[in-house]
Amino acid sequence: MGTRQYVIRKIVQAVITLVAILVFNFFLFRVWSPGDPVTFLTRGQGAQISLEERAELISEYGLDKPVFGQFVEYMEDTATGKLGASSFYQGEAVTSIFWRFLPPTLLLVGISTAISMVVGIWMGIRSGWRRGSSFDRFSMFFSLILYSMPEFWLGMLLLLLFSTALGWFPVGGRVSTSVSSMGTLEYITDVAEHLFLPVLTLALGYLGEFYLLMRSSLLDVLGEDYITTARAKGLLERNVLNRHAVRNALLPTVTLIALSFGYVIGGAITVEVVFSYQGLGLLTYTAIVSKDYWLLQGLFLFFSVAVIGFNLVSDLVYAYLDPRVREA
Amino acid sequence: MQTPPLHVGAEPPFGPTLEDEEPSPPPGSPRQITWARRRAAVRRFWVAFRNDNMGVAGLTILVFFICVTIYAVFADKTGLSITEATGPRLTPPSLEYPFGTDDQGRSVLTLTLHGSKISLLVGLSATVITMVIGSAVGLIAGFRGGWLDQLLMRITDWGLVIPWLMLAISLASIFGQSLFMIILVIGLTTWPSTARLVRSQTLSVKERPYVERARALGASNWHLVTRHVLPNVMPVIMANTVLIVAIAILSETALSFLGLGDPLSKSWGSILERASNGGAATQGAWWWLGAPGLCIVLVVLAFTMIGFALDQIINPRLRER
Secondary structure, X not given: OHHHHHHHHHHHHHHHHHHHHHHHHHHHHHHOOOOOHHHHXXXXXXHHOOHHHHHHHHHHOOOOOOHHHHHHHHHHHHHOOOOOXXXXXXXXXXXXXXXXXXXXXXXXXXXXXXXHHHHHHHHHHHHHHOOOOHHHHHHHHHHHHHHHOOHXXXXXXXXXXXXXXXXXXXOOOOOOHHHHHOOHHHHHHHHHHHHHHHHHHHHHHHHHHHHHHHHHHXXXXXXXXXXXXXXXXXXXXXXXXXXXXXXXXXXXXXXXXXXXXXXXXXXXXXXXXXXXOOOHHHHHHHHHHOOOXXXXXXXXXXXXXXXXXXXXXXXXHHHHHOHHHHHO | OOOXXXXXXXXXXXXXXXXXXXXXXXXXXXXHHHHHHHHHHHHHHHHHHXXXXXXXXXXXXXXXXXXXXXXXXXXOOOOOOHHHOOOOOOOOOOOOOOOOEOOOOOEXXXXXXXXXXXXXXXXXXXXXXXXXXHHHHHHHHHHHOHHHHHHHHHHHHHHHHOOHHHHHHHHHHHHOOOHHHHHHHHHHHHHHHHHHHHHHHHHHHHOOHHHHHHHHOOOOHHHHXXXXXXXXXXXXXXXXXXXXXXXXXXXXXXXXXXXXXXXXXXXXXXXXXXXXXXXXXXXXXHHHHHHHHHHHHHHHHHHHHHHHHHHHHHOHHHHOO
């Protein structure tokens, strides 16, 4: 009973947030933006756009209608995946550009989040279990430094050291230019070589968050009565930690994965710029620099939808793992 | 172990309470008693802060950077303009240019010195906006409750969900790139977490007996909020403020790095943007990105350490750690 209500409530909330994002996106790029929407959205093309093309755009996106009519048209367009045409990519549909740039970013963000999660949680457990040990103090210091570092600066340092000075890794890009003449194995090695430094940068950049959360969460749990009970029963310390403490302490990290996703995207934008890694982050940078507003609003919409989706999934997973949440 | 929370001037103005290790307040008017109490609270706070190594280290770094910034504002008049670039291009550190020069022959030391002004200005101003919006929303939502609370918290949750850098990028690229816009954009994208924090603290303070007593004595909502709730929420707001400065400085850095900063002013972030576009990393010009980056790390670290220390002192639950 409680579970079903909880799931429905979370889904309804996510849908409301989604609609709010859509409305906000509409107002931000078409109503509040300076000048009339057509001039604004096509600014990247400069004077190249002819009067006929302009009229065509106006009728295609219903920009001559009153605001409400425009909004209806915009919602229809968005629902059918018609997000406009990029000026930078010579009129290619934003959706198709987007699908082209998505896989590299998924790879980058996925691998680096997985690494920082596993390492951060492991460090957090060790640190919290032996509080005040030299390992604890060192990792605390280390993660504070990493937290204070802009990811792109860390990326530039790694690039300087490992690519420029030592020459171990390529200086940027997603694959080498000679990609067409490669065998499968060679191709995979090449992709991995290009991926290594960006992944390292992002993983180090977000290690601290997982570490700090896991450490404080474990410290909270260690103060609970059931830990005392477990010890009183005479369980091995190892079992107290693994069976009783860690399992409960892991719960908050589930939420963090979803919440940090928004931040990792932010980090991915600057890190992809440093390494000229052709993913959605670099695409965002291109959109900013070339004032390609169709592209930028599409990306804004996409990232927001992705984060809402992740939050919903994490809420549901959390409820599955922790029955107390469903009851509340 | 329960340690008494800090009372920053929120005690009822009459009747000595039994506080450990504190001399009974000197006799006098209620106002004098209140001020004596506040002085004692500040003293106690300072003693606790002084014993926190992390906090003291952070404060030391911060004081150093404040001195550097004051020096940059008042004493150092050497120009930033390209025409005054006197050195050779891209040279490693030397006696004349202790931090080397950039691709136009400007001293990286001078650039970094002047960058401190903008970075700190943006960080601090954006924090003010964040704190005003966040505290107001949190206080109103927590104190009033009901539909207003529901509405404000929906908006807050919504602000928490939107990927902040994407929002900041969109706002900055639509509404133009001035120093004021950057400050506004950072302020408008960081307040939701503060609002949540202030609201939860308000909810707990609101239920305390002295608030109920004041209400029974006929205090207005305004009196309750300004005299009883706000002073007790204040320590939490202070600790959060310090942490927000760190976040605001990092945000400014990221936005400037993406070319969305004010083109007319140099911040540490915009020096790094130039260094990145000028190929500092691929040409091995470590000095060009070293100094400004190190400054960012140190200042952010300083604010974070002070914030953590304040958190430890204010939050009794954390003190056991």
